[in-house]
Amino acid sequence: MRAVIFGASGLLGRSVMRAFGDMAVTGTGFGRTAGGLVEVDATSPYAIARVLGQARPDVVVTCVGERRPGVWSFAPDRARESNVDAARLIAEGAHREGARLVHISSDYVFDGVTPPYGPDSLPNPLNAYGRWKLMAEQAVRAASPDAAILRLPVLYGPVQHPAETNLTEIARLVAAGAPAELDDVCVRYPTHVDEAAEVCRRLADALLAGERLGSVVHWSAEQGLTKYRMALRIAQRFGLPTGHLRPGDADAASGDRPVDCRLDCRDLPEALTPARRLFDIEFRPSWSPG
Structure with a gap:
């Protein structure tokens, strides 16, 4: 069996590469191509067609996406390309090659008002990222009707750089020791990337075996934590003080962050x-003034 993992240089993509390690697997990245990854601009139909034509995969996994709020705000066209256009182009390419597709989406397609959310619950995203993720789902369904769309919550795991997960920023605030306020209203369900990758692999195996699955599936940890509660857990884990941390409601008050998107x-x-x-x-949390 052969697999292509788009976005294999990212936090989730690296775990997915390991989960598919017994296949002939090709991983792609853009800007980060260490470890034998193939450089592919996932917003280029020609680049996508080239790598798929060479690999001839049985299954394709899309881990490409732009989740950083700074990019949403300051480079919205780029963020939309990474989240929507790339998903559509990869789905079209996989469909042309006859490959089964697993597309990664987000719990942010929901508004967080009436949890828990099942696969058939009505999406109502509150911010640009959630809207783009929903548009990507719609584009994937149109291009590859038999694809499996896997919605996931916030992920954590071994990071290579601080921007890979917002939990790194929380850990930085814990370690810094300076007064910091963290939202204690919006609940998140931090899920380890290896769990998510294992679900992704099992979904792919089921698709390859011809099993009938819903077009959307959910996976999430069961433990709900606010940013403030995550910070307390991180401090406890490493024996760090917490007196500089205080609970707040900044995320909830912004109006564009869902309060509880439990899947x-x-x-x-x-x-x-x-x-x-x-x-x-x-x-281990660390802090640097740079």
């Missing part, structure tokens, strides 16, 4: 679900 995962067959982990970061 209902009960529709995912038991055979496709790995054991859930409790939240426990693997990197």
Whole structure:
């Protein structure tokens, strides 16, 4: 079996590469291509067609996306290209090659008002990122009707640079020791990337075996934490003080962050679900004035 993982240089993509390691797997990146990854601009139909034509995959996984708020605000066209256009182009390419497709989406397609959200719940995103993720889902369905769309919450795991997850920023605030206010209203469900990658692999195996799955599936940790509660857990994990941290409501007050997007995962067959982990970061918090 052959697989192509788009966005393999990212936090989730690296774990997905390991999960598909027993296949003939091709990973792509843009700007970060260490470890044998192929450089591909996922917004270029020619680049996508070239790598798919060379690899001739049985399955394709799309981990490409731009989640950083700074890019949403200051380079919205680029963020839309990374989240919507890339998803459509990869889905079109996979469909042309006859490959099965697993597309990664987000719990931010929901407004967080009436959790839990099942795969058939009505999306209502509150911010640009959520809207782009929903538009990407719609584009994928149109281009590759038999694709599996996997919605995930915030992810954590071994990072290579601070911007890979917002949990790194929370850890930085814990370690810095300076007064900091963290939202204690909006609940998140931090899920380890290895769990998400394992679900992705099991979904791919089911698709390749011809099993009938819903077009959208959910996976999430069960433990809900606010940013403030995550900070307290991180401090406890590494024996760091917490007196400089205080609870606030900045995310909730902004109006563009959902309060609780808990995903209902009960529709995912038991055979496709790995054991859930409790939240426990693997990197020691550090702080640098740079």
